[in-house]
Amino acid sequence: MEDAADALAGTSTTVAGRIALAIHEHRIAPGAKLGEDDLGEIFGVSRTVVRTALQRLAHDRLVTIQRNRGAFVAQPGLREAREVFEARALLEPRTARSAAQRMTPDSIALLQAHITAEHDALDQGDPGRALRLSGLFHIEIARIADQATIFGFITQLVAQSSLIIALYWQRRTALCESHAHHALIRALADGDGDQAEELMKGHLLDLVSSLDLRPKATPPINLRDALT
Amino acid sequence: MEDAADALAGTSTTVAGRIALAIHEHRIAPGAKLGEDDLGEIFGVSRTVVRTALQRLAHDRLVTIQRNRGAFVAQPGLREAREVFEARALLEPRTARSAAQRMTPDSIALLQAHITAEHDALDQGDPGRALRLSGLFHIEIARIADQATIFGFITQLVAQSSLIIALYWQRRTALCESHAHHALIRALADGDGDQAEELMKGHLLDLVSSLDLRPKATPPINLRDALT
DNA sequence: GGCGACAATATTGTATACAATTTTTGATTA
DNA sequence: TAATCAAAAATTGTATACAATATTGTCGCC
Structure with missing residues (x-):
């Protein structure tokens, strides 16, 4: 139904889902930098789709985006x-x-x-x-x-x-x-x-x-x- | 603090905020098509930023995005x-x-x-x-x-x-x-x-x-x- | 050696170009 | 006239190119 739930289920094949899965399984630590070029290369897509994914994850509070600085795995206080x-x-x-x-x-x-x-x-x-x-x-x-x-x-x-x-x-x-x-x-x-x-x-x-x-x-x- | 609240407050100057404001004040009817080119021309920005805005609004359930068909003002059932x-x-x-x-x-x-x-x-x-x-x-x-x-x-x-x-x-x-x-x-x-x-x-x-x-x-x- | 300014590099923000898909239109035929 | 199908137009999805900003490295000076 929703992609955020699919990510936790591990059934999502989208970029956002795969990043989320890695975060949920603690394979990426909170605070880690999520560079657009890096992710694009890893998943074989352009920065456009990576950016879309990061923005989705930011809305779910899994990722923090700082203007002109980039995206990081969130570190809830x-x-x-x-x-x-x-x-x-x-x-x-x-x-x-x-x-x-x-x-x-x-x-x-x-x-x-x-x-x-x-x-x-x-x-x-x-x-x-x-x-x-x-x-x-x-x-x-x-x-x-x-x-x-x-x-x-x-x-x-x-x-x-x-x-x-x-x-x-x-x-x-x-x-x-x-x-x-x-x-x-x-x-x-x-x-x-x-x-x-x-x-x-x-x-x-x-x-x-x-x-x-x-x-x-x-x-x-x-x-x-x-x-x- | 959050842009979604700013939109309701009418203090947001972002594309997403201005679209949301129009929706909240019922100046755009539910079901209306939100074409990317149209919005881009209206706000004087490229489709890139319009798409970002529409995706944000879709996450807030104010807009529905249908793949390869476009964005529409949501019509909650x-x-x-x-x-x-x-x-x-x-x-x-x-x-x-x-x-x-x-x-x-x-x-x-x-x-x-x-x-x-x-x-x-x-x-x-x-x-x-x-x-x-x-x-x-x-x-x-x-x-x-x-x-x-x-x-x-x-x-x-x-x-x-x-x-x-x-x-x-x-x-x-x-x-x-x-x-x-x-x-x-x-x-x-x-x-x-x-x-x-x-x-x-x-x-x-x-x-x-x-x-x-x-x-x-x-x-x-x-x-x-x-x-x- | 430490500090600050400036240049070089890297990364993100935005615009544009091209590809894929859908929708429309119109011609053709039953 | 209505239905069907194909081509054209329009629209979205994605990739790439360029601009703006932040970070890093280096040089000169104190």
């Missing part, structure tokens, strides 16, 4: 990080409730397949892929809820979360234990909207608490920001 | 119309509550100035401008709440609402009676978050009920869409 999860806390629990009322056997199977794929990725030692699939799980719930507008917002927020996790995850804690996702599936499959909403709310709180969002917790990546 | 207002109902009441806790004398003056300007526009027989300012009122509240992420979402939703109103407003009812906005200002100025949240919720319900969102209520505007 602490404030933005908190805001993203506050927005998720506002949107996703209610969306999970809606989804619970719209579950079909296919939907259940789809969500379970996602968890399985996430496990497989972890077993194969590909944490980047596992992380991406974990975000995709949230997006699929939003898709099931069948509200395109909110689905778009959640897609963007999950994508931003990927960057935030790259920057602020304290590796001491387990990220997105699949336990929470399993419990969510159960509530959704039962059509128990109340519990789904509650579980999602708790799950998002767990997610935030697995991050280190204390002031000045992150090493300065951008020299200018750090030294001026 | 009934479903999208409902979804936009459901999303607003989810985001704006909570945002009004946050704003109530952050009001300053300047903020109050700003909101009151908006209401005054809206009245003036109506007196001067410029309903398009009045409608735009009425939407801007909601955006200013979101700005006061000081959450950039949600602010961006609300900005987009208010902009889409402008199109929805153009398509589905049943002119029998008064739109956005300033009474509701006055009451909101009072609650916000008092720092009464509970009441601000409740007033905003009710205000949005009034807005929806002033629209005619019954199935097949709208005549087909685009012949091609209707007959193929």
